[in-house]
Amino acid sequence: MKQLKDILYRVSLEEVIGRTDQDINAIHFDSREIKTNDCFVAIDGEKANGHDFIEKAVELGATAVICEEMPKNISNDVTYVRVNDSRQALAYMANHYYDSPSKSLKLIGVTGTNGKTTTTSLMYQLFQNLGFPVGLISTVVIKINEKSISTSLTTPDSLTINKHMRDMVDAGVEYCFMEVSSHGIDQKRTLGLDFDVAAFTNLSHDHLDYHHSFAEYRDVKKRLFDQLPKTAVAVSNKDDKNGEFILQNTSAKKVFYGIKTIADFRAKILEKSFEGLKLELNGLEVWSRFIGDFNVYNLLAVYAVASQFDLSELEIVEALTKLEPVAGRFQHLVSPKKKVHAVVDYAHTPDALENVLKTLNSIRTNNETLTTIVGCGGNRDKTKRPVMGNIATSLSTQVIFTSDNPRFENPDEIIDDVEAGVEAQNTSKYIRITDRGQAIKTACKMAQANDIILIAGKGHETYQDVNGVKNDFDDVEHVTTNFKLFNL
Ligand SMILES: CC(=O)N[C@H]1[C@@H](OP(=O)(O)OP(=O)(O)OC[C@H]2O[C@@H](n3ccc(=O)[nH]c3=O)[C@H](O)[C@@H]2O)O[C@H](CO)[C@@H](O)[C@@H]1O[C@H](C)C(=O)N[C@@H](C)C(=O)N[C@H](CCC(=O)O)C(=O)O
Numbered sequence: 323m324k325q326l327k328d329i330l331y332r333v334s335l336e337e338v339i340g341r342t343d344q345d346i347n348a349i350h351f352d353s354r355e356i357k358t359n360d361c362f363v364a365i366d367g368e369k370a371n372g373h374d375f376i377e378k379a380v381e382l383g384a385t386a387v388i389c390e391e392m393p394k395n396i397s398n399d400v401t402y403v404r405v406n407d408s409r410q411a412l413a414y415m416a417n418h419y420y421d422s423p424s425k426s427l428k429l430i431g432v433t434g435t436n437g438k439t440t441t442t443s444l445m446y447q448l449f450q451n452l453g454f455p456v457g458l459i460s461t462v463v464i465k466i467n468e469k470s471i472s473t474s475l476t477t478p479d480s481l482t483i484n485k486h487m488r489d490m491v492d493a494g495v496e497y498c499f500m501e502v503s504s505h506g507i508d509q510k511r512t513l514g515l516d517f518d519v520a521a522f523t524n525l526s527h528d529h530l531d532y533h534h535s536f537a538e539y540r541d542v543k544k545r546l547f548d549q550l551p552k553t554a555v556a557v558s559n560k561d562d563k564n565g566e567f568i569l570q571n572t573s574a575k576k577v578f579y580g581i582k583t584i585a586d587f588r589a590k591i592l593e594k595s596f597e598g599l600k601l602e603l604n605g606l607e608v609w610s611r612f613i614g615d616f617n618v619y620n621l622l623a624v625y626a627v628a629s630q631f632d633l634s635e636l637e638i639v640e641a642l643t644k645l646e647p648v649a650g651r652f653q654h655l656v657s658p659k660k661k662v663h664a665v666v667d668y669a670h671t672p673d674a675l676e677n678v679l680k681t682l683n684s685i686r687t688n689n690e691t692l693t694t695i696v697g698c699g700g701n702r703d704k705t706k707r708p709v710m711g712n713i714a715t716s717l718s719t720q721v722i723f724t725s726d727n728p729r730f731e732n733p734d735e736i737i738d739d740v741e742a743g744v745e746a747q748n749t750s751k752y753i754r755i756t757d758r759g760q761a762i763k764t765a766c767k768m769a770q771a772n773d774i775i776l777i778a779g780k781g782h783e784t785y786q787d788v789n790g791v792k793n794d795f796d797d798v799e800h801v802t803t804n805f806k807l808f809n810l
Pocket residue numbers: 351352353354364365366367368369370371372373375461474475476477478479480503504505506509
């Protein structure tokens with residue numbers, strides 16, 4: 323239990339009505355969760371305005387309200403605090419409420435369009451293999467040592483982050499690896515966290531519905547590095563067009579990795595196949611079970627981050643070679659009889675789809691058919707749809723356009739948008755099958771020995787979100803079932 327004035331430390335207060343020495347049970351930004359003696363933080367959001375629920379929160383027992391505009395009706399036994407920015411206030415309050423847990427952790431944040439889940443999960447794996455107590459906050463799962471906690475956002479809200487970090491510290495965790503999404507930075511979900519290292523993977527087209535322009539999207543990502551203290555380390559991908567720009571204004575120590583340019587952490591690709599990659603990492607020759615040039619960047623990011631701590635280079639490189647692929651990221655399944663290759667991959671951006679398809683084309687030995695099954699999510703950036711339609715048809719033998727998570731949109735209209743990007747010479751290369759299960763079944767039915775099927779977009783997801791209902795759906799399960807059904 324803490325007093326309101328202790329939680330409000332560092333929050334710039336515009337106006338206060340009422341006392342600030344009362345005990346606060348819990349902080350909530352959703353009125354529906356309020357109970358007696360809680361503090362309600364009103365946020366003017368994307369869909370609703372929390373200020374409209376202040377009275378409801380008071381009715382439910384809130385004794386403190388944090389808001390950007392004072393409500394018309396003031397209740398005598400409630401304290402009202404007006405602030406400039408409720409999201410910022412929430413982040414600082416969450417930090418104090420949980421006793422600044424990020425200060426007790428070695429905190430590593432990873433941002434970028436693609437590769438965040440892969441690199442943070444690999445860092446978690448590597449440090450765990452080296453015997454450290456570890457935590458992870460990722461799109462797929464939150465981990466506190468061995469314990470898994472389910473999650474729905476890549477970067478949760480500031481209260482949830484601080485709560486999990488508190489639990490991590492209490493469980494003895496030393497290193498915490500977390501994904502930092504652009505929504506997370508923009509909505510100040512990570513504000514006030516004490517990052518020791520922040521790493522940048524890459525920047526390409528995504529979320530332009532939310533950020534309006536590519537420059538705005540890029541500048542939001544850059545903010546993570548701008549806010550780092552001098553004592554922190556900023557790691558970036560030198561081969562990415564924005565890799566140097568992102569670190570332009572950071573006060574942190576700069577460290578770069580790359581394949582094409584001179585960098586602190588370098589890799590050379592010596593051999594590639596479905597079995598993995600032979601690499602040279604800073605001069606040391608190693609084997610890795612990963613497939614695809616993009617995964618070399620991911621391994622380099624892990625290498626660069628791990629090298630910022632008290633570990634020997636040999637120890638790190640050896641641990642890198644032992645890393646296992648991450649669920650739904652280039653997850654490779656081979657049918658037992660006809661050796662049909664299926665790759666389930668979370669590529670849901672144009673750049674990711676292009677990388678995965680180029681990788682598959684580069685390891686195709688003969689002229690096996692490469693069938694791509696792909697769609698786009700509903701209620702997300704519409705401008706990426708035609709671009710992905712074009713990439714899929716240009717880089718595959720044949721394509722089945724299907725449904726991803728339609729959310730509240732009509733799946734056939736989403737496919738219309740994807741189809742609109744197909745260039746004239748490729749129009750005979752695709753068919754449309756809206757039902758994703760049928761699309762996977764059709765591809766398996768057509769498959770011949772050694773053919774390759776890419777199922778893109780949903781990776782690890784075990785549901786399909788239709789009108790807000792999450793129906794069970796798992797790409798990997800569908801592939802395995804159809805491998806059996808068609809005796810592949
Ligand atoms: C567009 C967006 O990012 N929205 C996020 C944002 O919601 P918001 O603050 O705008 O909320 P809102 O629905 O407008 O409501 C405003 C306020 O009224 C409150 N309210 C509402 C109703 C009520 O009865 N009482 C009440 O108090 C709400 O709790 C909220 O505080 O803040 C919420 C709490 O942190 C998030 O759950 C919510 O994520 C939504 C569900 C979402 O889908 N977000 C996606 C786009 C997202 O964030 N994705 C990123 C990147 C993904 C990636 O590429 O990896 C991620 O980090 O996951």
